[in-house]
Amino acid sequence: MKLTTFIQNGTQRIGLVEDAQVIDLQAVDASVPGSIRAVLEAGIDLAALAAKARSAQVERLPLASLELATLIPEPGKIVCLGLNYFDHAKEGGREKPDYPWFFFRGKSSMMAHGKPGIVPKVSDRFDYEAELAVVIGRKVPRHVSQAQALQYVFGYTCFNDMSVRDYQKRTPQWTIGKNFDATGALGPVLVSADELPEGATSLRIQSRLNGTVMQDANTSDMIWSVAETIALLSDCMTLEPGDVIAMGTPAGVGQARTPPVWMKAGDVIEIEIERIGLLVNPIEAEVA
Incomplete structure (x- = not known):
């Protein structure tokens, strides 16, 4: 699994990267935080979420077209x-x-x-x-x-x-x-x-x-x-x-x-x- 953090409409979001395409995980599940750190802190099952995202009928975004944010926003250490x-x-x-x-x-x-x-x-x-x-x-x-x-x-x-x-x-x-x-x-x-x-x-x-x-x-x-x-x-x-x-x-x-x-x-x-x-x-x- 590959993840990235990007900006869309001024909002920070997490994307699943597949073959240079990005699936917006918030589009798959609106309850998912827009921060990898927050997702890890919450103990969200990212493997299960990724599997759900791969089969979801949502838009795939070209990775090269996205404005990326700092990958791990505000890490504790x-x-x-x-x-x-x-x-x-x-x-x-x-x-x-x-x-x-x-x-x-x-x-x-x-x-x-x-x-x-x-x-x-x-x-x-x-x-x-x-x-x-x-x-x-x-x-x-x-x-x-x-x-x-x-x-x-x-x-x-x-x-x-x-x-x-x-x-x-x-x-x-x-x-x-x-x-x-x-x-x-x-x-x-x-x-x-x-x-x-x-x-x-x-x-x-x-x-x-x-x-x-x-x-x-x-x-x-x-x-x-x-x-x-x-x-x-x-x-x-x-x-x-x-x-x-x-x-x-x-x-x-x-x-x-x-x-x-x-x-x-x-x-x-x-x-x-x-x-x-x-x-x-x-x-x-x-x-x-």
Whole structure:
């Protein structure tokens, strides 16, 4: 099952994606909330709803024609991992960390597929990061085991952890450089876990800047797997439906290149993960 979030007549709605066509789930069942997070919190049986939608006599909308909204509107938590690929840690001059480098993003930093990533007025060191994102489907009990962790995952999507590098390096905790407005792109679709390998392993992940491949790796290269990451987080906090975990980026980021490559107005950045989707965002300069 693939889901997306889109805007129709000024209203946010959830769509079931089938062969580049979208079925409006609110047109199938008017009681369904217009937020994936709200649907997961309510415990709605999305598999049953999807089956009903496929047989419903409702209009199919071309995905390419829709204005997409942020895939997970206002997630309760957006937990990100740094240095979670061996090659990326190495290109940054670091060995494998003993524990994941966790940081948080705020909801105001998040944006949709197709929306512009904004180069801030205060910096020109605007970088890209291709990442796998995990969406939690059910409340995760504290101290969950790795063996049980994946049963709480609803699905996976693409994430671009666009980073303002000079601000990121102003503090040992990367948060400020990771939370500029319109820098965290998510989507365009959420793929349910049952359609992918366990833990979303063995999937090719790429970033392309203006058509040039910048990062090209495999999710099997992650230091901490999805299951291990959820288990570690559950030692500290309660993960809830609609929470997002961004699993870190492989080597090839702009700051590690000689000379560095920074995104600028007029660029187009693409993040593609095998069997999940293609996330595309133009880059614009801050105006206000």
